[in-house]
Amino acid sequence: MALRQQQVLHSGVPDREQPIFTDPDGHVPHPDSFTRHLRKLYKQCGLSEEYHLHTLRHFYATYLLQEGTSKQVTASLLGHADTAFLERTYCHPQDVAKQQAAKLMQDLLNKQNPCYVAFMKNKNRKAKKAG
Numbered sequence: 001m002a003l004r005q006q007q008v009l010h011s012g013v014p015d016r017e018q019p020i021f022t023d024p025d026g027h028v029p030h031p032d033s034f035t036r037h038l039r040k041l042y043k044q045c046g047l048s049e050e051y052h053l054h055t056l057r058h059f060y061a062t063y064l065l066q067e068g069t070s071k072q073v074t075a076s077l078l079g080h081a082d083t084a085f086l087e088r089t090y091c092h093p094q095d096v097a098k099q100q101a102a103k104l105m106q107d108l109l110n111k112q113n114p115c116y117v118a119f120m121k122n123k124n125r126k127a128k129k130a131g
C-alpha cells in the first residue's frame with residue numbers, strides 16, 4: 001500500500017514530504033526493482049520487455065481518448081492541470097477521429113447515397129419568392 005494512502009486512512013491528510021510508495025518495512029524501494037517486476041509481468045502477458053512504465057501511461061491515455069473519454073476527464077486522471085499538454089502529446093487518437101470524419105464525408109458525397117441524391121434534387125429546384 002502506498003504510504004500516502006496509509007496516512008490518509010489514518011489521519012485524513014497525506015504528508016506530501018513523504019515518499020508515495022514504500023516497501024513493507026517503510027523503506028523507499030529502488031526504482032530498478034519495480035522495473036524488474038514490471039518486465040516479468042510484460043513477459044507473462046506477451047508484451048515487449050522494451051516497454052516501460054511510461055509506455056503504459058501513454059497507452060492508458062490513448063485508450064481513454066479513443067474510447068470517447070473527454071479530454072478534461074483524461075487530463076485529470078493523468079494529473080494534468082489542463083488539456084493543453086494532453087492535446088499536444090496524445091494527438092493520434094484525434095487523427096483517427098479525423099480520418100473517420102473524412103470517410104463519413106466521402107460516403108455522404110457518394111452519388112449512390114440517398115442523402116446525396118435528395119440533396120441534389122432539392123438543390124436544382126428554384127427557390128420560391130417570399131411574400
